[in-house]
Amino acid sequence: MARVLVELPLRWGDQDEYGHVNNVSFARYLEEARVRVFGPGGVHTGMDGLFHGTHDDPHKMLLATQCIEFIAVLEYSTKPAKIELWIGKVGGSSFEVHCEILDGASQERKVVARAISNLVIVDGTSLKPKRLTDAERQAVEPWGDAPLVLRRM
Template sequence: MARHIYSCPLRWSDMDAFGHVNNVVFLRYLEEARIDFMFRLAPGDGSPSFSGGSVVARHEIDYVRPLVHRHSPVTIESWVTKIGAASLSISYEVKDPDQVYVRASTIVVPFNLEAQRPRRITAEEKAMLLTFMDDDAADGDATGGSEALVA
């Protein structure tokens, strides 16, 4: 399974009063990694994939250990755990080579901004997502039906 690797800089403003990266900031880190991952096909390659928009339907986050501020970036690994007709699940680890700080997952729904409604995942998007599919999930429901959020 391929993982998307994102090098995320830490900012002085990310710290809380205890010198740790604030818990809410981790969601911003995940967002940066997710945007970098989902826009791999567009716009540089001329593909419209995911450029029409997407919305987050759910986040789950487990804080494994505190991350203290420093000048070196932290690594965020992302991979796909489920692809439905109109949603996908992305998992993450925020880590250094020797330790994990956060494990998280996000359900993302492609969104048609003009129509203001969810849309289906295109064949091109699905092909890209499958290259980052978790090997264990690939045997399961990787091509499942629509999610409850889709009308």
């Protein structure tokens, strides 16, 4: 199993009026985890800095789709949430990042949400999809694991 673990602190303001972490915060956690893995100075997986998407970068990584399946309530805690992230599928110009968000305050492995994010690599100027290079494939493929299967709506 080749997964990257990212720990993110919960913020008091992430809660909603029901006293649990709001669903919008989950999307932000997923975004931050992706930035920490793929951005410059990331978690040193070999994928860090691969697709940082700065204005002068020759290619960028764009979020095409994202589906989040909520499984359990996540209540505020001073313990960070844990996001396990892996590559579930690699396509011609895209790849799927699969994630499980875990309650960091739980003594057991408690999954509170699952998500699949489809990321497309595009040319930095035209913003048209660009095929992954061999080097890009080699960087993401070691982090492959079994793809998630989410419930359908």
